[in-house]
Amino acid sequence: MTTSTEPARPAAVLWDMDGTLLDSEKLWDIAVAELSERHGYAMTPELRESTLGNSMTDALTKVFDASGVPVDERDHAADERWLLDRVAQLFAVDLPWRPGAFEALTTIAAAGIPMALVTNTVRELTDQALDTIGPHFFTVTVCGDEVEHGKPAPDPYLRAAALLGVEASQCVAVEDSPTGTQSAVAAGCTTIVVPSAADVPQGPRRRFRRSLDGLTILDLARHD
Template sequence: MLWDMDGTLVDTEPYWIATEFELAERHGGTWSEEHALNLVGFDLLDSGRYIREHMGIDLEPAEIVEQLLDGVVARVEEEVPWRPGARELLADLNASGVPCALVTMSYRRFVAPVLAALPEATFDVVVTGDAVSRGKPHPDPYLRAADELRLGPGECLAIEDSNTGARSAESAGATVLVVPNHVPVLDGERRVFRDSLIGLAASDLGVLQIPANRGN
């Protein structure tokens, strides 16, 4: 099982959006909800470049990312906003012996307080945005996670909430369980949709797999 984090495991998108508006106010830029939602699921440095261009602030993308992380990490350290049913499904997967990886474009220092709020060794593998050269929507993060689990991507089910993340997972060869959150997600040949993770157990996941020859 390959888990996205922002919007899937935790509902941190409102934290990111609030921090982006604070960044714009602090540096004399302009921002909008539409621009904020355009960034859902994207690699952080790509987001930094987008913000520099569209917010109109004179900061390098890497500095934009660091300032955003400062704000979002502070919020997560106060309260981790879990998505409904996510922790329960994770616990059942762990109890059932299903290998799990976290595949997120957030950096390690943002992921740390989320992991600290979970039982130790909840995830067998953690792939963060600062550990890959090409982030989502490229397949690299999911390919790396499957490889570190010593599995083929086609043996994995990814959980995502955005088109960007779903593209990354399906282009790697995984089936994608899509649970939309803040942005609509398009249909796709390797995508299975569900409104919520509530009530979903490890034993339910086999029926969500798409035949291996479909979408090839």
Template sequence: MLFDMDGTLIDSEKLWDVALAELAVHYGGRLSDEARLAMVGSDMATTMRLLHDDIGQPERDPQVGAAWLTHRVAALFAAGVQWRPGAADLLRAVRAAGLPTALVTSTERALVEVALHTLGRANFDVVVCGDEVTATKPDPAPYLSAAAALGVPARRCLAVEDSPAGVASARAAGAAVLVVPADVSFAVAADVRVVDSLVGITVADLAAVFSGAWAVPRAEVG
């Protein structure tokens, strides 16, 4: 099992909303809804480029902005991160079933370490962070790295995602994909399964999704 973090296991996108909006104001601008949605599932470098372009200040140093944002989000994470509905129960069930499990996120290690206080470090055999791979989502590198670290081919894995970038990454790696909607609407391919939430999802359901035997509704996520 390969789990995305932000928006999939924990409801952290709202905290990113706060920090990104504050950074834009700090720079004397205002972050548009369109730019914020485009950032979901992306890495820090892409997020900084989108923010600076959106507020009309492309000349700003992305490393300075990234440091400010990391510090603010770390404080918000430390104050408490909420689980997405059903995510904690599903993760416990996956671990109880003895399934090798990886956390695969575009978020950088420093922030992931804070989030793991909520998620539980013991729930993951492998943790792949955005600043530890050669390329981030939508590139397949994060999921390929996670599968390799677990000692299995990606085609033997099921990824749980919430964003277009994450879905593209997992599919490109060859993994089966289950999408649980968060804040972004996007079209999904015929081989991608979608559920409204993780509430009530069982390990047997995951096996059915992986094998293609479970015809869960598809169409547009969000």
């Protein structure tokens, strides 16, 4: 009897969107900075980095806290609407790919491995971004407003795996931010980390790459 030495292929590949597939964090930079200015606060690099990969609620709360907006004067709904509209405007002007992302999607699709898009971005903006990415790549998509708790909680990745009918521990996630990586690892995914706007700490179930350029199926081996 022979034992296969081939690495375990993932049951599915679960992709983050902003900063991983799309170079869109720079567009969120603009919108979050403008929102901060609306509250009389000049956004710092530390504030922006703290919001990377966050859910809308968490990001707004951090802007309110930094800006000193009293709790009873915080209009989450109005500021969320303003931020979504502003980001939609920026997405409509230009929505560039991260290096190697389109080629990686094409390679994995050709290998017949199911894929999911798992993002903290809300559905309306995700659907706009999918016009650029191509919805045909994904069997399912999970957005931040479709789970009880967004990243860094494991909920988005657990939901994606459940919709695909597989265990999250049998999947590989691809992430760029500390928040997203924490979410994927907490769900049990082996996680390929390609940092974009913020450093991601080392930890279990994490493999680091400088970019998605040259990503192969062998690079997607799980950590079982």
